[in-house]
Amino acid sequence: MHRGDELAQAPRRMDRPASLLNSGERIRVIASDYGIVLVIIALGILFGLTAPRFLLAENIVTIFKQISVVAIMAIGMFMVILVGGIDLSVGSSALLAAVVSMFLLNHGYLPTGVAIVAGLAAASAVGLVNGFLVESAGISPIIVTLGTMIAVRGLAQTILWIDNAWLWVRDPVFTFVAQKTIVSIPVLILLMVLLYLVFAVALRQTSFGRRLYAIGGNARATALCGVPVVRLKTLTYVLSGFTAGIGGLILAARLSAVSPGVGNNIQFDVILAVVLGGASLTGGSGRLEKSMLGALIAGMILNYLTIKGIPGPYQTAVNGLLILAAVVIDRVSRGRAA
Amino acid sequence: MKERGSRQVTGWLLKEFGLVFMGVFLIVVFTLLNPDFLTMNNLVSILEQNAALAIVAVGVTFTIIAGQFDLSPGSVVALSGVVLAVVLRGTGSMAVSLAASLGVALACGLFNGFLLSYVGINSVIVTLAAMIWARGLALGITGGDSLPFVNPFVAFMNNRFLAGISPVILVVVASYLIGWYMLNRTRLGRYTYALGGDVEATKQAGVNTDLSRLLLFLLSGFFVWLATVVTTARMSAGAPNAVYGLEFDAIVAVIIGGSSMMGGEGSIRKTIVGVIFLSILNNGLSTMGMRDSAFYLYKGVVILVALFFEVISRQALRSGASSRPAMRGMRGAS
Amino acid sequence: MTKRFPGVLALDHASLSVEGGEIHSVIGQNGAGKSTMMKILSGMYAADDGIITLDGKELSFRHPREALQKGIVTVYQELSLLSNLTVAENMFLGREPGSPLAVDGRTLRRRSKEILEQLGIEDINIEEKIADLPLAQRQLVEIAKALSHDLKVLILDEPTAPLTQEDTEHLFQILNRIRDTGASIIFITHRLREVLQFCNRGTILRNGKTVKTVEVAGVTEDELIEAMIGQKADAFYQAASHRGALSEEPALQVRNLSIGSRVQDVSFDLYPGEIIGVTGLLGAGQNELLRSLFGIMEKSQGHVRRRGKEILIHSPREAIDAGICLLTENRKDEGLILEMSVKENITLPSLPAFRRSRAFPLLNNRRERASAVDLIRKVGITLRTPNSRMRTLSGGNQQKTIVARWLLSNLDILLFIEPTRGIDVGAKAEIYRMLSSLAAEGKAIMVVSTDHNEILGISDRIFVMYKGRLSRILARTEAGEEQLLAEIQGWHKHAQGR
Numbered sequence A: 001m002h003r004g005d006e007l008a009q010a011p012r013r014m015d016r017p018a019s020l021l022n023s024g025e026r027i028r029v030i031a032s033d034y035g036i037v038l039v040i041i042a043l044g045i046l047f048g049l050t051a052p053r054f055l056l057a058e059n060i061v062t063i064f065k066q067i068s069v070v071a072i073m074a075i076g077m078f079m080v081i082l083v084g085g086i087d088l089s090v091g092s093s094a095l096l097a098a099v100v101s102m103f104l105l106n107h108g109y110l111p112t113g114v115a116i117v118a119g120l121a122a123a124s125a126v127g128l129v130n131g132f133l134v135e136s137a138g139i140s141p142i143i144v145t146l147g148t149m150i151a152v153r154g155l156a157q158t159i160l161w162i163d164n165a166w167l168w169v170r171d172p173v174f175t176f177v178a179q180k181t182i183v184s185i186p187v188l189i190l191l192m193v194l195l196y197l198v199f200a201v202a203l204r205q206t207s208f209g210r211r212l213y214a215i216g217g218n219a220r221a222t223a224l225c226g227v228p229v230v231r232l233k234t235l236t237y238v239l240s241g242f243t244a245g246i247g248g249l250i251l252a253a254r255l256s257a258v259s260p261g262v263g264n265n266i267q268f269d270v271i272l273a274v275v276l277g278g279a280s281l282t283g284g285s286g287r288l289e290k291s292m293l294g295a296l297i298a299g300m301i302l303n304y305l306t307i308k309g310i311p312g313p314y315q316t317a318v319n320g321l322l323i324l325a326a327v328v329i330d331r332v333s334r335g336r337a338a
Numbered sequence B: 001m002k003e004r005g006s007r008q009v010t011g012w013l014l015k016e017f018g019l020v021f022m023g024v025f026l027i028v029v030f031t032l033l034n035p036d037f038l039t040m041n042n043l044v045s046i047l048e049q050n051a052a053l054a055i056v057a058v059g060v061t062f063t064i065i066a067g068q069f070d071l072s073p074g075s076v077v078a079l080s081g082v083v084l085a086v087v088l089r090g091t092g093s094m095a096v097s098l099a100a101s102l103g104v105a106l107a108c109g110l111f112n113g114f115l116l117s118y119v120g121i122n123s124v125i126v127t128l129a130a131m132i133w134a135r136g137l138a139l140g141i142t143g144g145d146s147l148p149f150v151n152p153f154v155a156f157m158n159n160r161f162l163a164g165i166s167p168v169i170l171v172v173v174a175s176y177l178i179g180w181y182m183l184n185r186t187r188l189g190r191y192t193y194a195l196g197g198d199v200e201a202t203k204q205a206g207v208n209t210d211l212s213r214l215l216l217f218l219l220s221g222f223f224v225w226l227a228t229v230v231t232t233a234r235m236s237a238g239a240p241n242a243v244y245g246l247e248f249d250a251i252v253a254v255i256i257g258g259s260s261m262m263g264g265e266g267s268i269r270k271t272i273v274g275v276i277f278l279s280i281l282n283n284g285l286s287t288m289g290m291r292d293s294a295f296y297l298y299k300g301v302v303i304l305v306a307l308f309f310e311v312i313s314r315q316a317l318r319s320g321a322s323s324r325p326a327m328r329g330m331r332g333a334s
Numbered sequence C: 001m002t003k004r005f006p007g008v009l010a011l012d013h014a015s016l017s018v019e020g021g022e023i024h025s026v027i028g029q030n031g032a033g034k035s036t037m038m039k040i041l042s043g044m045y046a047a048d049d050g051i052i053t054l055d056g057k058e059l060s061f062r063h064p065r066e067a068l069q070k071g072i073v074t075v076y077q078e079l080s081l082l083s084n085l086t087v088a089e090n091m092f093l094g095r096e097p098g099s100p101l102a103v104d105g106r107t108l109r110r111r112s113k114e115i116l117e118q119l120g121i122e123d124i125n126i127e128e129k130i131a132d133l134p135l136a137q138r139q140l141v142e143i144a145k146a147l148s149h150d151l152k153v154l155i156l157d158e159p160t161a162p163l164t165q166e167d168t169e170h171l172f173q174i175l176n177r178i179r180d181t182g183a184s185i186i187f188i189t190h191r192l193r194e195v196l197q198f199c200n201r202g203t204i205l206r207n208g209k210t211v212k213t214v215e216v217a218g219v220t221e222d223e224l225i226e227a228m229i230g231q232k233a234d235a236f237y238q239a240a241s242h243r244g245a246l247s248e249e250p251a252l253q254v255r256n257l258s259i260g261s262r263v264q265d266v267s268f269d270l271y272p273g274e275i276i277g278v279t280g281l282l283g284a285g286q287n288e289l290l291r292s293l294f295g296i297m298e299k300s301q302g303h304v305r306r307r308g309k310e311i312l313i314h315s316p317r318e319a320i321d322a323g324i325c326l327l328t329e330n331r332k333d334e335g336l337i338l339e340m341s342v343k344e345n346i347t348l349p350s351l352p353a354f355r356r357s358r359a360f361p362l363l364n365n366r367r368e369r370a371s372a373v374d375l376i377r378k379v380g381i382t383l384r385t386p387n388s389r390m391r392t393l394s395g396g397n398q399q400k401t402i403v404a405r406w407l408l409s410n411l412d413i414l415l416f417i418e419p420t421r422g423i424d425v426g427a428k429a430e431i432y433r434m435l436s437s438l439a440a441e442g443k444a445i446m447v448v449s450t451d452h453n454e455i456l457g458i459s460d461r462i463f464v465m466y467k468g469r470l471s472r473i474l475a476r477t478e479a480g481e482e483q484l485l486a487e488i489q490g491w492h493k494h495a496q497g498r
Helices: A023-050 A057-082 A090-108 A112-136 A141-161 A172-179 A187-205 A207-217 A219-223 A229-255 A266-276 A288-307 A312-334 B006-033 B040-049 B051-065 B073-091 B094-119 B123-142 B152-158 B167-185 B187-197 B199-204 B209-235 B246-256 B268-287 B292-318 C034-041 C064-069 C087-091 C105-119 C135-147 C165-180 C192-198 C221-229 C233-237 C286-293 C316-321 C331-335 C342-354 C365-379 C395-408 C425-440 C452-458 C481-489
Strands: C003-005 C008-011 C023-027 C052-054 C057-059 C072-075 C153-157 C184-188 C201-206 C209-215 C252-259 C263-270 C275-280 C301-306 C309-311 C324-327 C413-417 C444-448 C461-466 C469-475
Touching: A023 A288, A057 A090, A057 A187, A057 A207, A057 A229, A057 A266, A057 A288, A090 A112, A090 A141, A090 A229, A090 A266, A112 A141, A112 A172, A112 A229, A141 B246, A141 B292, A172 A187, A172 A229, A187 A207, A187 A229, A187 A288, A207 A219, A207 A229, A207 C342, A219 A229, A219 C331, A266 A288, A266 A312, A266 B123, A288 A312, A312 B094, A312 B123, B006 B268, B006 B292, B040 B051, B040 B167, B040 B268, B051 B073, B051 B167, B051 B187, B051 B209, B051 B246, B051 B268, B073 B094, B073 B123, B073 B209, B073 B246, B094 B123, B094 B209, B152 B167, B152 B209, B167 B187, B167 B209, B167 B268, B187 B199, B187 B209, B199 B209, B246 B268, B246 B292, B268 B292, C008 C034, C023 C034, C023 C165, C023 C192, C034 C072, C034 C153, C034 C184, C064 C072, C072 C135, C087 C105, C087 C135, C105 C135, C105 C165, C135 C153, C135 C165, C153 C165, C165 C184, C165 C192, C192 C221, C201 C221, C209 C221, C233 C425, C233 C452, C252 C286, C263 C286, C275 C286, C275 C425, C275 C452, C275 C481, C286 C324, C286 C413, C286 C444, C286 C461, C316 C324, C324 C395, C331 C395, C342 C365, C342 C395, C365 C395, C395 C425, C425 C444, C425 C452, C452 C481, C461 C481, C469 C481
Parallel strands: C023 C184, C023 C201, C072 C153, C153 C184, C263 C469, C275 C444, C275 C461, C324 C413, C413 C444
Antiparallel strands: C003 C008, C052 C057, C201 C209, C252 C263, C252 C301, C301 C309, C461 C469
């Protein structure tokens, strides 16, 4: 940008006070804030009309249960993306958490609580490694998390092989979370909502959350305000690992077993949820709650395809195209900001 | 004006020779574990087994120098290979099948390049999505199975007719020659470096940056097709599950070889070094006969170490002046 | 021509007329519209209204490429060279000889050499990478690049800002050669001295309008300044309204501060109530000095003392805790978070203070908003709501927001680097007023600036930096522009003490 040329940075149309916008622009603002809800409703209607099974209460509950893992992992991923990074290793961290917990439970005769904490700690530790390599060593997050993705999966699978690549999950706490209900709402869904509540409030109403948004907006300026940027960014990676760990434990609980393929490629679904939820991939903007809605949209679409009998691989292809669509919409609604 | 402090020298040493040291170390380890490692036969095998990687790395070199990422090659190779097998089964003509698979590979490159240049989506996203949808398509078309075929082409490609060298190897060599020429002797090659340096300045100079980036991805598609040819020839099948992770290996090879992750800097020569290193690593580890999980673990660790050296050496070299310049444009003023 | 941006009128029927074979300067305060006009001429922007004619023929551009084709070449201050390419490659980027598939390297190199020779530039090797060249030489390469087109009009934006006197003269030798071929040169600068010394005619812009066009031969510097700011210099800089040091005890003591090769052995005392202007050639170390006081540049030696006690500053956090803040020259990259609201930008360093209670980490929105509104009023920003996005504010208001941010933190030592860069005249006056009243309140202020008139106008004492050393300290009363310029160039360094 040119020196002495603040005028060149012409204010974007959507940011002027509301009263100065004309009606066309007003629609755009509303669309970008609430659009996602409208999309969900529209899809719900569309799918419901063309496949009646879709709107059954039982199916809706199924959709929510199916998206819960991705949605929970999206909490951590949202924060990483918010500060301008990305974490491709969440699938592997999830597996690691599951493997570590189950291993300890099956072999160590430790109380469930300890095993769970150990698993989450392992996943968080991966996050710490990621954070360190990205922030302190300065390597691109894509490369780092790619590396940890491969290495951690290898590590987890190595441990798993001690048990012939398969661990049963029989612990009552796990089955409680996975299968039981409280006042007929599945525990799983309650857990998801609870986690979202906690983190959404933290992001909107604490100095921690405000600082994350600031870092995402302009990390350098934020550092010059005395905010410990490196520490906070590393923390987001740790949190990403942590929520990945939760996701892994839930996956294990739902499948009642841990196998080497658990969490494989789930990171793309998680990123998709965050992007569909309107967070900008360059960081600095987005609302956590919308990531859950993003996961919901993806879940609805895949559920619909399953009902319609479309085979797995094509569903994967649709997934890929969904990511593209989400980003195109994101770009178009922001205008071409380089 | 560059002060050569001891930090500088260490950095330079690491950069130029770090990889070579690591490579030699690995070769020694592998030879100790397997005395046949250093035989001519084995070395040629290494090259053949990693031919796809070597070829794709050329295309990736272009993408990375231009400051982009391409995560789609593995999936596009699979898709293109599947198309080849399907068309071959349908028409029986290898020539037509080759053309069809070329078309697919180029079309994918074009699609990605278009989304990047003209819609303005980040290359990581575009190619990440392509990685997913291309693989999905490949799996969907075949229902998950491989499509084997019989054709004299296979025997032809794998025949070591000249001092142990087969056409597969020739394709690899040709790729590098073409890549070298394109990068160093054509306008597109120059623009590749320019794009990696500063897109705005390049645009100001009057270069059509959108078109250039589009062409880059198209070129990448061409190399992906060559990789497809080699892969299907080796497997004698169109396999939707082939070469998972090829793109990551290729990117790692290019970066370990010394091209900058940020773009603007790099060369074919550096890629060759990186590819050789990675091929040795791949081959050596797999002959040790360990499980997949351990394989990925060791591989991941070695790669992280190599990357670490790369980053350290780069930082050490940059800190020639002991403090950062106060303003842009001040770099180099003494 | 007229150029309107939403909410901002950058050019208001401004006009410019340049003859062939002359060096014509365009001067005005930052924000007066010079850059905008140049960008329109170079094809980067399109004017909303107005006509451009070249040799009597009307022109309109839709892309910088078209301007280049017509022979109008612009050299920006942020050079458009690619540092990872060589001189020759940069000169012909986009127009390489040979065909697209077979670039003719030999012709490229030959023609590059020819152009350099034509300009009389002898000491640049065309095979060198731009990254390895010093700034003065990079500029010459840019100009040589301009010559590789069929040049009719050469526009230069503040080319001499980073140059020494020697480099400047060398540059003008080359510019004169170009002028003598009949091309026109448009020269944007802040340095009135250079206008009087090297240019044929000049046009003054203020607030987007053309004030007047003069023959350089018959005009004085004071007349130029007055035309630029629209009032007499004294009133503008608030020279009379604050009194200098308010106490005998220094707010900050710096001893033997060195930063690598950029700053060497600097020592000084800073007193509450005074404004110290720091100036020198670009790269003389003044920016690095302030940055290290704020903890963003590592010093290699030296002590900093606050109230008698030595303090260690390794990070902005530590500086802030010691009561020091810094406003950098680069507010877009280093100061503002454009996507956040004004309120959020202001409260960022002080967030912990807005917690509802020690135990309960949630922010008290009402208190935060109240504090922000209070400060917004204090620094004089006119806003409908504190929730406006930072991006929508003008440069002057943006700068004031950053000042408000630090005022909220209640710090005693305020460091500014180029505080009035990119701001229109009216806002500048307000900032000078604010600096004055802050000094009167007892804050200790240091201002780095390359605007000599500004330095002379607002400072109680002037620190001149030359090649990393604090070569001279001048009291306001003893400084004049001649002397200041001489000191900056290092001409009196033999007479310096400490």
